[in-house]
Structure formats: C-alpha cells, structure tokens
Amino acid sequence: MPPVLQLRGITKRFPGVLANDHIDLELEEGQVLALLGENGAGKSTLMNILYGLYHPDEGEIYIRGEKVSIHGPSDAIRLGIGMVHQHFMLVPVLTVTENVMLGMESIRNGMVLDRTKASKRIREISDQYGLEVDPEATVEDLPVGIQQRVEIIKLLYRNADILILDEPTAVLTPQEVTGLIRVVRSLVAQGKSVVFISHKLKEVLELSDRIVVLRRGRSVGSTTPEESDERSLASMMVGRDVILEVPKGPAHPGDVVLDVQDLVVKGDQEKVAVSGISFQVRGGEIVGAAGVQGNGQTELVEAITGLRPVESGRVMIGGHDVTNASPRAITEFGTAHVPEDRQRDGLVLSYSVAHNVILNTYYVPPFARGPLMQETAVARQADQLIAQFDVRTPSPQTPVANLSGGNQQKVIVARELSRPVQLTLASQPTRGLDVGSIEYIHAQLVKKRDEGAAVLVVSAELDEVMALADRILVMYEGRIMGTLDATEATRERLGLLMAGVATA
Amino acid sequence: MDRKTAAESNVKAPERALGDEADRVRGRLPRGRRRTRGRLRSLVIPFLAIVTALIIGALVIVFTDETVYAAFGDGVGRGVARASSVITRAYGAFFSGALGNPVRIITALFSGQGTQIRRAIYPLTETIRISTPYIFAGLAVALGFQGGLFNIGAEGQYFVAGLVTVFVGYAVTGLPGIIHLPLALLAGAVGGGIWGAIPGLLKAKTGAHEVINTIMMNYIAFRLAEFMLDANGPMARGDGRPVSPEIQPSAYLPQFFPNQIEIRVNTGFLLALAVAVLVWWLLYKTTLGYEIRTVGANPRAARYAGMSVARTVVITMALSGALAGLSASTDILGVLHFMPNAFSSGYGFDAIALALLGKSHPFGVVLASLLFGALRAGAQNMQGIAQVPVDLTSIVQGLIIVFIAAPEIIRKLYRLRQPVASDELVTVRGWGGA
Amino acid sequence: MRKRVSIGLVAILLASLVLNACGGGAASGYKVGMVTDMGGVDDKSFNASGWKGIEDAIKELGIEGSYLESQQQTDYATNITQYVNQGTNLIITVGYMLADDTANFAKANPDINFAIVDFAYDPPIDNVRALTFATDQASFLAGYAAAAATKTGKVACFGGINIPSVSIFMVGYEAGVKYYNAQHGTDVQVLGWSTAANNGVFVGNFESTDDGRRTGEEFLAEGADVIMAVAGPVGQGTAEAVQVAGNAWFIGVDQDWTLTAPKYTDVILTSVLKNIDVAVFDTIKLASAKDFAGFGGESYVGTLANDGVGLADVADGAIPSEIVDELEDVRKGIIDGTIDSGWETYLSGL
Structure with a gap:
C-alpha cells in the first residue's frame, strides 16, 4: 500500500x-x-x-x-x-x-x-x-x-x-x-x-x-x-551540540533588591488577581515564579513595573518605595522588564531593530540631545547590541516585524539586559522560541544574576523554572502556595502546588 | 566548537536565517537601491488609482452627455468620435485649467507681456493657491494618524481658527505687518490647537473616543461660527450680511502678484511647505515625534517604555488642531481677507482623503494636496469650457480614495503582485482602542 | 478585452492632454455669465431662477449665456476671473456672499457690467446693477391667504439664516396675517417670526432638508396648519412633513413650488414668487441694447407693480372665493401705497 x-x-x-x-x-x-x-x-x-x-x-x-x-x-x-x-x-x-x-x-x-x-x-x-x-x-x-x-x-x-x-x-x-x-x-x-x-x-x-x-x-x-x-x-x-541544562554555578544572594509586601492587584475584570502576596528577591539570585497561566503572575509583574495600579500593599526596589510609581520612574531605578507578550508590549513591530533597542532610553543621552534624536548614536547602539546578542537581522533598519520570534525576543533581551540594572523581571522569556534562542536567553539571565542583579523569572514551563531558578515560588489563584529551594523542587511537588492541592 | 565562534560565524554568514518563516523576507538589494525601489513601488498604487479614477471620470462625462447619445443614434462610428471629442474637450480644459497650456505659457514668456504671462500661468497659480489650505489640513489629519488618532475634527478646528484669526485680523489695529501677520497666524494655530486638544484631553482622561468627540466639537464650532457671524452677531460686519469685517491690510499674507486681484497665490504656500518640512522634522527627528509615532503604532509598548500616552495624545491632538487651524488662517489672511458664515465646504473632510493618499507622510500629503488643488482648479476650468459640472471632481476624488483605501481593486485590475506586509500603512487602531 | 478598453481610454486621455481645447463659446454676440453661490444652479431656488432669466434671454434676445457653479467661498473670484478672461459683457453674481468679490472685480474691470442678486451697495457702484426684491409685498399676500386658510388659528414661518433677504419674507407674512385679523376680526397667530421682538426661527443653513422636516414637525405639533419656509431646499423637508401630517398647508418661496416640486402640489397653498428671472431678463435686455450707456449705479427693485415679485395661484378650494377677490384688492392697495407691507416700517424701527 x-x-x-x-x-x-x-x-x-x-x-x-x-x-x-x-x-x-x-x-x-x-x-x-x-x-x-x-x-x-x-x-x-x-x-x-x-x-x-x-x-x-x-x-x-x-x-x-x-x-x-x-x-x-x-x-x-x-x-x-x-x-x-x-x-x-x-x-x-x-x-x-x-x-x-x-x-x-x-x-x-x-x-x-x-x-x-x-x-x-x-x-x-x-x-x-x-x-x-x-x-x-x-x-x-x-x-x-x-x-x-x-x-x-x-x-x-x-x-x-x-x-x-x-x-x-x-x-x-x-x-x-x-x-x-x-x-x-x-x-x-x-x-x-x-x-x-x-x-x-x-x-x-x-x-x-x-x-x-x-x-x-x-x-x-x-x-x-x-x-x-x-x-x-x-x-x-x-546543527551543533546543545547544552540542555542551564550551566550555572551556585548563587551568592546578597541584599534584598525587590521587596513585595501584602500586594493586592486587580485584574482586567476588576477581579482581585493578586491577593496579598509577600516575597523578596535578593541580588545575585534567580527566583522563579511557577504556576499555570492566569493565576496572577501577569498582574504581579505588571504591578511591580508600574503598568498596573496596586490596590494595597507595598513594592520596594533597592530600598525605595515604588508602589504605584510610573513605569519610567521604576525603569530609572534600575529595573529591566522582559514582558510576557513581546509583540503586544515589548516591541513596536513597524519600527526598525534600531528604534526598538532604544524604546525606553530614547530620551536620554547619547540617544537624544535635548529634544533631538541622535540617529548616529542609535545606530551605533543597534550595531553593538545586534553583534553582542547575536540578533539575526538583515540590517539594523529592518522592521522587527520581519524577524523571527526568537530574534524579536533577542531584541528585547538585548535592550533590557544591556542596561546596568539591579532588578530584572522576565515573563515567559522563552515562550515559543527555538532551542538555540532559549539556550542563549537563559545564559544571559544567569549572567545577569552573576553580575549581582536580582532576577525574577515568571514561566509556565516547569522545565524552564526548574533549570533556571535558585528558589521557586508557586502561584495559585493569586497567592503563593509555597516557596521551594531549587534543590528540593521536584516536578511532582511543584505540580501539586500548581494545582493548588497542597501546601508544601 | 567554541560557542562564541559559532555565533560569530553565524552573524557573518551570507545566508543568515531570517524571518519567522522565510516568506517574510524579501529581496536583498543594496540598502539604498532597495529603499528607492520601495518608494517607487509605493507610488504605483496611488498613480494607478488616479489614472483609473480619471478613466472612470471620463466615462461619467461621456455617459452624461446627451450629444454622445445623439451621435450614437447616427451610428457607432459617429458615437465613438463624438465621445472622444467630448472627453478631449473636457480633459483638455481640465489639464489646461490645472497646469496651464504649455504652448501658451511659452508664447507668453517669449512675448514678454505681463498680462499675457499672468493669464498663461494663472491656472498654475490657482492650483497652488487651492492646495495651500489642503496641505495644512492634510498635515493635521496625517499627524493624527501617525499618533494613532483619527482627527475628524479638522473642519471644526478650521472654523474656530478662522474666527480667532479674523478677529485678530480686523480688531487689532495699528500694528506693523511684521507683528500683525504672525500674530494672526499664531492666533489661528492656537485656536485650532485648543479645539483639537479638548477631544485629546477627553480621550486621555476618560478614554472617550476621539472620533465621536471631534465630530461633536465640529458641531459646536459650526454653531459658534453661526452665532458669531450671524447678521446681527457679535462679529458681523453690520451690512446685514453674515460676514465678518475685512481684516487690516497689515495682517495680509503677502501676495506674489500684489496688484492683480485675479491671481491670489500668496506666501501662504511657502508657509505650508515650510510647515510640512517642520512636521516631518518633528515626527522623524525629535524625541516627541518618536513618542507620537510609538503611541500611534503600539500604545501598550509606549506605556511599557515609560512614555505618557495621555500626554502624547493631548499634544498630538493639539498639534493636529493647530495645523488644521493654519489652513483657515492662510485662507483668510491670504485669499479672502474676511470670514463668511458659510466658510469652508469640507476641507477638514478632504483632509482625511489627503492623509490617506499621502500615506500620512508630510511630503506625501504635500503631493496629494497639489493633486487635489490641480483637480479642483481643473474642474473649475472644465466647467467653464466644457460645461462639465464641478461635481465631477468630487467623483474623481472619491474614486481615488476608494482605490487607495482598497488597493486590492487596483491590484486585481492591473494584475499587480501582493505587497510585503510591512508596506501597508496602518493608519489608525480600531474603534474603542482607548 | 478589458485591457484593450483601458488602453483606448488612456490613449484618449493622452490625446486630450496634447490637444488643448481652447476657450469656449462662439466669437460674436453679447455674452452673459452667471456665477452661482454654493447652492448650485439646480437649487430650485434663486440660482435656478436667475438661470431661467438667462435662458429666456438666450431665446428671446439671442444672447450667449452660461453659468459657473461655485463650491466654496474662494471659488467666486475664480469663476468671475474666468468670465473676465473670456471677454464676457455682463456678469451676474447670485447672492450676497459674492458681494465683496463682485465689487472688487467691478472696480478693476470698469468696461464689464455686473449685476448682483439680493444685494445693494452703499454707495452704489457705477457698473453694478443691484437686483433686490420687495418680497414683503408678496409675502404679505401669502400671510393674508394663510390667515384665511388656517383652521387652527395658528400659522407659521421660518428662515434659513437671519439675513435681510430672508427676514423680509417673514416680516411681510406677519404683516399680512395681522392685516387679515384687522379686516376680519380674527386672532390668527404667527409662529416663527415676530417683528415686534425682531426675532424668529432660523435653521441656520440653506441645505438640510432634515432641519426642514424637523422644524415643520415642531410647528405642526404646536398647532400650526400653514407653514412658510424661507430657506431654499430646506423647505422640501417641511413640505414632506406637512404632506405626511395631512390636514395642513405649505407655502413655498422664490419659485412656484407646484412647478419645481410638483410631488407636494396637494399641500402647497401658494408660493411667494421672487421673480429673479424677470429681474435678470430685464437687466440683460437693458445692458445688451445697442444704445446702452451703462447702469450708472441704478438698481432694480422687484415689486408687485413690475412683476418682480408676486403670489402664485392659491390652491383651489383652500380659501373662500371672496377671499381670492380680497387678495386682488390688497394687491392693488400695496401697489398704490395705501397698504403697508411692513418692510420699510420694520427697517425704520430698527
């Protein structure tokens, strides 16, 4: 037949x-x-x-x-x-x-x-x-x-x-x-x-x-x-050997960088999405937030970055109270944010790669002098980041809409991780990406940790959280069901917490 | 293999892997040439749209001409001959009314006689004069589009700016022109700007959609003008007519032919060109322009990037209103020298067409405005010489817009290739995008 | 096939580019050009009426006539320029909106004659004939007829924009109603205009039939059963509303509405005729005469006496036949000055 x-x-x-x-x-x-x-x-x-x-x-x-x-x-x-x-x-x-x-x-x-x-x-x-x-x-x-x-x-x-x-x-x-x-x-x-x-x-x-x-x-x-x-x-x-595990040394946690206390945040339908969460992320550690999607992770990150109003509670970054501060103020405190939906939030698809890598620094020197854009400096920055972060694009002037998902994400990662920051928030940083890109982005996040930044990774992929994080907190219906050390986390334990079954 | 070298060799490899799927990626011409070719390609659709609209316009002329039917009654050959002579006559008048008769211009230039030269170039001056307010109004709507805002209120902003300009023009006396004229222009820009900023503010603060609010602001502006310019209104001239007093000569925009009442082309056109360059500079060379375009292209990303979407929306609408206002100011200070109650017939609405036709680019808007100016100047001449109603321009303009808005029609008609996705200009976000 | 057709059309287009049609019209004869206002030549109102005068002159006097429509305020000068450049002998401009441009061009071209409808210059311009109309005389008669026709004791009128050439109708209308009251001891009320208060109802434009319908419906709701609309095409909406309501009358203005809008004939009581065609014809006849020596600033005022204004026949059976006879007496009274049709008094009282 x-x-x-x-x-x-x-x-x-x-x-x-x-x-x-x-x-x-x-x-x-x-x-x-x-x-x-x-x-x-x-x-x-x-x-x-x-x-x-x-x-x-x-x-x-x-x-x-x-x-x-x-x-x-x-x-x-x-x-x-x-x-x-x-x-x-x-x-x-x-x-x-x-x-x-x-x-x-x-x-x-x-x-x-x-x-x-x-x-x-x-x-x-x-x-x-x-x-x-x-x-x-x-x-x-x-x-x-x-x-x-x-x-x-x-x-x-x-x-x-x-x-x-x-x-x-x-x-x-x-x-x-x-x-x-x-x-x-x-x-x-x-x-x-x-x-x-x-x-x-x-x-x-x-x-x-x-x-x-x-x-x-x-x-x-x-x-x-x-x-x-x-x-x-x-x-x-x-086309070459791939490292499936994320290569990283032990964490050396330092001072508390992100301090969230009793945070309450409402979701889009006026429903409470985050109900009284408290946790800390220290410099030099990666904390992974695991959970099935739609359990408050999105709202949590948006509240921390100023994109969503905080109903009650407090967010501190590096000792400063940034509760309900503007997104720009929070960025200027040294926060990097890789957003969950790269095309919706993180990029202007019709813009060139060059204009996307300066999306949140366009107004400061060397990219602007007074009210004037400095295209030469922008182009220089783009060239440098394209090389440094291995963004595959025909030219810095190519619209990001024409890039693959992986390369779009690299543009965001390049923009966010190239800045000197004390806190990095990454939401679903590798969703929909291929192995090569995932490997690369993971390595960049670990590098950020090793430079002393506090890193919070939110991911629906258990493998990703387990491979990256030093500590894992599991969210369920707007609450933290439990916090595990990476060494004691198993798929089974995390799975149960994600389902809201047991408190570990 | 060392990872780093692998990455580097990838970067340098001639065949880089691109695109989500390879089909997104197009030709690999050198950047400069590719850009020129892209620009040229983006002109194909507008050009064909204009040609097609003119062809349909010709058909309309033929089908509404009784002599053509009569000639067809005498035989097909006669009918065709008559039809082509009707079209020739009409479009001949149309083009000579829009651009002038080249033979006549050359003869006149050689003759060296002032009157002859003036009459020969008169059509061209009309085209330029008519296009002047179009440029401002088109820029107004185009700037809104760039910022993701649909300013349907250019018409109302035009009326308010007209009132303010004309008031400064006639009520302020004793100033030298060097102060009075800029003051009157500024007044118009500020008046239009405020009228535009109000719906911007409403959108920023309450999320009310600017389309609704600019339309409502139009009605308020129309009634305001009616009240102010009523025969017994506060700004009436007092001769029983609903018109304002004449402005002081010190507020006139200088004319190119000061002593010729029929040639009304004035320095407003130079101002329009300068403002077009200024808008281009603002949009593409300044941080504010970057903010406007970012908010227009993706407001969520703009917010994420720390921009104040609300502030940008208000600024964009204010600037858009100011531009619309200048179209009224130049008409009053350069051409009319007073303001009648029934002031404009649809500059603000034609402006939407201009912005679409010009792909929201300032220079595109200038070209589109010159085209519309030529269409209207030509139509006025065609009416006089070939008795074709001026409404034909509206038909032709309307068709051009339909073809620009639905390029599929043109592509099917001329069997053109599908464009690259990013060639298409997204003008505004849909309804309800707060 | 389709391709060939478009190629053919493109060829014709190109040909039209090369062959340039030069100035229209024959070389000889007296040339008259009319520039319309934004209403256009088929406004069923004063532009149409003016054009009819030219058509009559073409037929009876053998002159050459044409018109140019305007879409915007700035088109007026453009169109006048066209006529100036074509060597037109008499340029007729329709409406007060063209007053400034007409004056400018008349002063710059003293060898060309102009006439303007509905506007008089003060002081007059030598080569411009102002064509104005004592429409109060005719609308006085309409008011008299309306007062006789009403069953509810309320009649109404409204205008487009509050300008003299509109309010003059309403002043005469009210005066006619009051005269009827005085003669017959009735108390018919006028809605929409009060000379004493110097105010009335104006829709604010000369275009929107919607406004006309709405205003008509409002008057009907207030109990009026005769409505006069002094607003050009806006009146069509009002006539529509009256027709839908039934049991009420509509009064048209400018032209005889049973001819220009025959579908409303059954509700048209009468029309106040403003015979712009008569005035235009008279002007052309005067100016095209061999021994014409210039207007010298003289103006034309249309009256009942010279048929410049008039009242169309009143609908059969709408009013008793003795009222029809009375109307004729009133007409004579206005002509010989024994009855005051109101406008002069109104102006002097301002």
Whole structure:
C-alpha cells in the first residue's frame, strides 16, 4: 500500500531565501509524523504548501500514491487534508456547533440551519475520539485546550484523514498537553494520520512514530524515537551540540533588591488577581515564579513595573518605595522588564531593530540631545547590541516585524539586559522560541544574576523554572502556595502546588 | 566548537536565517537601491488609482452627455468620435485649467507681456493657491494618524481658527505687518490647537473616543461660527450680511502678484511647505515625534517604555488642531481677507482623503494636496469650457480614495503582485482602542 | 478585452492632454455669465431662477449665456476671473456672499457690467446693477391667504439664516396675517417670526432638508396648519412633513413650488414668487441694447407693480372665493401705497 502522503523534492524559493530545498517526506496511514525544526527552518512553509496556501516551485505531492496539485485550502480539504493553525480560527461568541458548521452549513427545508443534525454528528465524533467537547458550549467559555479540540472536530467533520497540527502544544498547560497526546493517540488508532509540527523535543519523542528534522529549509535527517534522544535531536536541529541544562554555578544572594509586601492587584475584570502576596528577591539570585497561566503572575509583574495600579500593599526596589510609581520612574531605578507578550508590549513591530533597542532610553543621552534624536548614536547602539546578542537581522533598519520570534525576543533581551540594572523581571522569556534562542536567553539571565542583579523569572514551563531558578515560588489563584529551594523542587511537588492541592 | 565562534560565524554568514518563516523576507538589494525601489513601488498604487479614477471620470462625462447619445443614434462610428471629442474637450480644459497650456505659457514668456504671462500661468497659480489650505489640513489629519488618532475634527478646528484669526485680523489695529501677520497666524494655530486638544484631553482622561468627540466639537464650532457671524452677531460686519469685517491690510499674507486681484497665490504656500518640512522634522527627528509615532503604532509598548500616552495624545491632538487651524488662517489672511458664515465646504473632510493618499507622510500629503488643488482648479476650468459640472471632481476624488483605501481593486485590475506586509500603512487602531 | 478598453481610454486621455481645447463659446454676440453661490444652479431656488432669466434671454434676445457653479467661498473670484478672461459683457453674481468679490472685480474691470442678486451697495457702484426684491409685498399676500386658510388659528414661518433677504419674507407674512385679523376680526397667530421682538426661527443653513422636516414637525405639533419656509431646499423637508401630517398647508418661496416640486402640489397653498428671472431678463435686455450707456449705479427693485415679485395661484378650494377677490384688492392697495407691507416700517424701527 502506498503511503497516505508523500512529498518529493519540494522546493520553495522566496526572493533571497530558499525556504524549502528539495524536501522529501512520507506519512504512513495511522502514523504520527513529527516535523521538528527551529523557527525559520521551513516547517510552516512546507505545511502551507501542503495546505495549498503556497505553490511549490519544484516537487510533487502524492496522496495515496496519486499525484495531486493543491491550489488552495478547499482543494486540500477535498483531498482529506486538514490543518489546525497555531492561532485558532474560531468565532468566540458562537457555539461549538455553529463554529464547526461555518462554511459548510447544512440546511433544512431550504432555509433553516440544521443545527440539530450537525450537533448530533459533533457529539458522535467527540465520543468516537474521546474529545469530550459539548457541541452546545459557547467557544469563548472554553479553555484553550478544548478550543483546540473544536478545531480538530472541524477537520474531522469535514472528513479529513490527514491532520496537520502546527505547534499545537505552544498554547497549552502541561495537563492539556497530556490530554492532547491522548487525543492524537486515539485519532491514529482509528486510522487517521497526523503531522505534528513542534520544536519541543520531549513531546516529539513521546508522541511520534517517525521524526523528520528540518534545518534551514533542508531535511537533515529522519529518525524514530527509539533511535534518538533529546540530545541527538537537538543537535540535529541546531546543527551543533546543545547544552540542555542551564550551566550555572551556585548563587551568592546578597541584599534584598525587590521587596513585595501584602500586594493586592486587580485584574482586567476588576477581579482581585493578586491577593496579598509577600516575597523578596535578593541580588545575585534567580527566583522563579511557577504556576499555570492566569493565576496572577501577569498582574504581579505588571504591578511591580508600574503598568498596573496596586490596590494595597507595598513594592520596594533597592530600598525605595515604588508602589504605584510610573513605569519610567521604576525603569530609572534600575529595573529591566522582559514582558510576557513581546509583540503586544515589548516591541513596536513597524519600527526598525534600531528604534526598538532604544524604546525606553530614547530620551536620554547619547540617544537624544535635548529634544533631538541622535540617529548616529542609535545606530551605533543597534550595531553593538545586534553583534553582542547575536540578533539575526538583515540590517539594523529592518522592521522587527520581519524577524523571527526568537530574534524579536533577542531584541528585547538585548535592550533590557544591556542596561546596568539591579532588578530584572522576565515573563515567559522563552515562550515559543527555538532551542538555540532559549539556550542563549537563559545564559544571559544567569549572567545577569552573576553580575549581582536580582532576577525574577515568571514561566509556565516547569522545565524552564526548574533549570533556571535558585528558589521557586508557586502561584495559585493569586497567592503563593509555597516557596521551594531549587534543590528540593521536584516536578511532582511543584505540580501539586500548581494545582493548588497542597501546601508544601 | 567554541560557542562564541559559532555565533560569530553565524552573524557573518551570507545566508543568515531570517524571518519567522522565510516568506517574510524579501529581496536583498543594496540598502539604498532597495529603499528607492520601495518608494517607487509605493507610488504605483496611488498613480494607478488616479489614472483609473480619471478613466472612470471620463466615462461619467461621456455617459452624461446627451450629444454622445445623439451621435450614437447616427451610428457607432459617429458615437465613438463624438465621445472622444467630448472627453478631449473636457480633459483638455481640465489639464489646461490645472497646469496651464504649455504652448501658451511659452508664447507668453517669449512675448514678454505681463498680462499675457499672468493669464498663461494663472491656472498654475490657482492650483497652488487651492492646495495651500489642503496641505495644512492634510498635515493635521496625517499627524493624527501617525499618533494613532483619527482627527475628524479638522473642519471644526478650521472654523474656530478662522474666527480667532479674523478677529485678530480686523480688531487689532495699528500694528506693523511684521507683528500683525504672525500674530494672526499664531492666533489661528492656537485656536485650532485648543479645539483639537479638548477631544485629546477627553480621550486621555476618560478614554472617550476621539472620533465621536471631534465630530461633536465640529458641531459646536459650526454653531459658534453661526452665532458669531450671524447678521446681527457679535462679529458681523453690520451690512446685514453674515460676514465678518475685512481684516487690516497689515495682517495680509503677502501676495506674489500684489496688484492683480485675479491671481491670489500668496506666501501662504511657502508657509505650508515650510510647515510640512517642520512636521516631518518633528515626527522623524525629535524625541516627541518618536513618542507620537510609538503611541500611534503600539500604545501598550509606549506605556511599557515609560512614555505618557495621555500626554502624547493631548499634544498630538493639539498639534493636529493647530495645523488644521493654519489652513483657515492662510485662507483668510491670504485669499479672502474676511470670514463668511458659510466658510469652508469640507476641507477638514478632504483632509482625511489627503492623509490617506499621502500615506500620512508630510511630503506625501504635500503631493496629494497639489493633486487635489490641480483637480479642483481643473474642474473649475472644465466647467467653464466644457460645461462639465464641478461635481465631477468630487467623483474623481472619491474614486481615488476608494482605490487607495482598497488597493486590492487596483491590484486585481492591473494584475499587480501582493505587497510585503510591512508596506501597508496602518493608519489608525480600531474603534474603542482607548 | 478589458485591457484593450483601458488602453483606448488612456490613449484618449493622452490625446486630450496634447490637444488643448481652447476657450469656449462662439466669437460674436453679447455674452452673459452667471456665477452661482454654493447652492448650485439646480437649487430650485434663486440660482435656478436667475438661470431661467438667462435662458429666456438666450431665446428671446439671442444672447450667449452660461453659468459657473461655485463650491466654496474662494471659488467666486475664480469663476468671475474666468468670465473676465473670456471677454464676457455682463456678469451676474447670485447672492450676497459674492458681494465683496463682485465689487472688487467691478472696480478693476470698469468696461464689464455686473449685476448682483439680493444685494445693494452703499454707495452704489457705477457698473453694478443691484437686483433686490420687495418680497414683503408678496409675502404679505401669502400671510393674508394663510390667515384665511388656517383652521387652527395658528400659522407659521421660518428662515434659513437671519439675513435681510430672508427676514423680509417673514416680516411681510406677519404683516399680512395681522392685516387679515384687522379686516376680519380674527386672532390668527404667527409662529416663527415676530417683528415686534425682531426675532424668529432660523435653521441656520440653506441645505438640510432634515432641519426642514424637523422644524415643520415642531410647528405642526404646536398647532400650526400653514407653514412658510424661507430657506431654499430646506423647505422640501417641511413640505414632506406637512404632506405626511395631512390636514395642513405649505407655502413655498422664490419659485412656484407646484412647478419645481410638483410631488407636494396637494399641500402647497401658494408660493411667494421672487421673480429673479424677470429681474435678470430685464437687466440683460437693458445692458445688451445697442444704445446702452451703462447702469450708472441704478438698481432694480422687484415689486408687485413690475412683476418682480408676486403670489402664485392659491390652491383651489383652500380659501373662500371672496377671499381670492380680497387678495386682488390688497394687491392693488400695496401697489398704490395705501397698504403697508411692513418692510420699510420694520427697517425704520430698527
């Protein structure tokens, strides 16, 4: 029997860049194929070709042994190919059924939408694959993990049997990842075939039957989980040996730099998001704040940096009371802040790299003299930081919108960590980044610690917190459930605290 | 391998890995050439938009001309001939009304006769005169766009500035021109600036959307002008008409042809060009401009970077209002020398079109304003010579804006390539972005 | 196909660039040009009426006539300049808004004659004929008819902007109603204008039919059943409101509204005619005559006597036939000066 899907010599050129260079790929029925590669390796381009969004310059696509040409998503769907994008394509105010029906409404009596029929079918699909989705629920009320399953149902409803999942775990909590893995297993057990795009080595090893690694548009190897391990995959991906552990010496905590007392902060819906937190971070140590997202970490960091009003309590930095001070005043006290959402808060996407690296120092010499910008000094600073922080950009004048996520984050890290600071706050500093970038950013944070700064890292990734932090505090529903020394923290203990189960 | 060397070799490697996905990255021409080519490419759509609008305008002329229908009744050949002669006549008048007749200009120059020369270059002077208030109003809206603000209130700011300017112009007497004129200009800028700053302040303090508030401020301004300039109002001339007194000659903007009442082009145009350069300098060379653009592009990032979004919003709206105000001031001090009750017909609204057409860049706005000035000057001539209603300009202007706002139409029509994402100008954030 | 069509059009465009159409109009004959105000030539009001006078003159006197529309205050001078450059003999400007520009160009071009509608210079300018209208005489008759037609005892009027050429209608209207009261011992009230208080209702523009409708609805709600609108096209909204309400009358001004807005005929009581066409025609006839020696600052005042103003036929059955006869008597009384139509008295009382 021929493979369900076969790609031969797929090549795609963009002006100046070879995005896909003669890539071959085979997917057998009932298999999970992992497509592994750093950001910019060409994974998404390849899948967009398969989905008909791009047309390849060279190469052929075969479905069940038959040569096909795909001119758009509708062709792809007709051929049984479905794709779940990183960003869901759901209408939040509609129900699951309505979302699934969108674009292929089944109609009764010529006029009326046949919701009942569609709803029944969705329930069947949900039961068949153990998706546990209520067809009548409104999408905006559903957690992200379930929304993702709605996307999967959309594909199954359209009879797709080749499912492409683009970075499906990037938005999920650890528990939701477990759930997704179960769903994928159930799909392949019943004859569906899955392409799983990721750069997370653990998941790839856990889930896939075969692994294809892409690097700079080329397929650099095909392997199986049995034949490989994290280290070998990582070096295939990056093209060199990778240090998976964060190399760091013991911490030498000094004076208290950040002192938070009984802090109460409200969230966006006027709900108390941080309810009476107290903790300290000393110079020369990294404190990690772990927790499932949405348990007050965002609000905590925003309150410390002056972006969100403090309801009560006190924030001290280096002995100065900065409660409800302006963001600029707090920055000028020597605070660096790597924000959680780099595109929303940390960058002006239409600006050049150069104009982004001076985003919060544009008004001081040498970047400004009086009211005048000093472009020469700005350019010099940009050149220096691009070299020092290894930002891959065609030029300092390139808009950051044109950079990869990893390089965008490096622009922020370069800006924040190049300043002499006593406190560094980093929220989800490596979210969505590739191995190489993660490694680099971790090293920079450790370096900052070793220079004597106090570092607070907020991350939803347990591995990251455990690897980086000297002390770990776990947040749950706006409170600190417990503080552990890095040496005594285990996944299990942290997991329980994150779930709000026990006080350690 | 030593990590550091690896990193360095990566930096120097000719094929650097770029872009989230490679498709984001475009050509690798040398920077200078790439920039020129980018600029040229960004002119393609506006150019084609104008050409297409003129073509449709020609069709409108033909389809509304009864003689064309009559000629078609005599046969297709006659009809086509008649249609093309109608268009030729109309657009001939249009272009000679906008730019002058080159043959006539050259002959006049050789003849050396003042009257002939003046009549030959008159169309050009009209284009320039009409474009002067457009430049200011366009800059006003463009500056707002740069700061992420949609100033629909240019019209109201124009009215208020007109009132203040004309008051200073007629009520202040005995000053030398060197003081009176700048004072009157300044008064207009301040009046418009305050009128613009109020919605800015409301937005900064309460989050009220500037679109709503600038519209409301327009109505207040219109009624204010109506009251002040009512035939019996406080600023009426007193001859039973709803117009202000004439301003003192000391407040006149100097004319290029002082003794020719028909040629009204004046130094207001030079002022407009100078202000355009000033706005460009402000936006791209000063920290304030950087703040304005940052707040416009990403207010959250601006706040994160320690900028005061509220303060920037107020300053942007005040500057925008001041620019809109100057368009009224130059019209009054340079052309009308008084203010009538029914003052402007839509400069403030045309300004939105100008800012869009000029891609919110000061120099783009100048070009767009010259175009609109030419369109209006040409239309006035076309009306006189070819009996084509002046409303045709509104149609052509409207079409240009539609094509600029929806470039997909032009791209489909002329089978152009999709642009790079960052080529597209994002003018304003959506509704409700407080 | 599409491509070929656009190429063809581009070619025509380019041709039009090269071939330059030079000045329009034939070489001979007496040339008259009219510059409209911002209302445009089809305003169904005084621009349209002025243009009708020129059309009549083209037919009957064989002159050449054309018009130029203005969209902005600054267009007036542009348009006058065009006519000056075309060698026009008589330039007619419509409306007081053109007064300053007309005066400037008239002084700079003493060999060209001008006429301006609705404005008189003080002192007069030699080569400008001011065309003004004693519309109070005609609206006095309208007020008389309105007072006879009302069943509620309340009649109304409103204006566009408070300027003399508008308020003169309202002054005459009120005077006519009062005269009717005096003659018939009734107490019909006038809403929207009071000469004694020197104030009335003005919508503030000459464009918004919405304002016209709203104002009409307000008057109807206050019990008026005859409404006169002195606001150009704004009146269309009022007529609409009256038509919707039924049981009420509308009075138009400037032209005969049963001709210019026939869809409202069933509610049009009458129209106060301001025969700008008559004045324009008269002026062209005067100025184009062979022995014309210049206006010499003389002005034209349209009256009931010279048909410069008048009242259109009153709707059949709206008023008793004896009132129709009385209207004729009142008309004669105004012409011979025994009845005061109000405007002069109003002005002297200011």
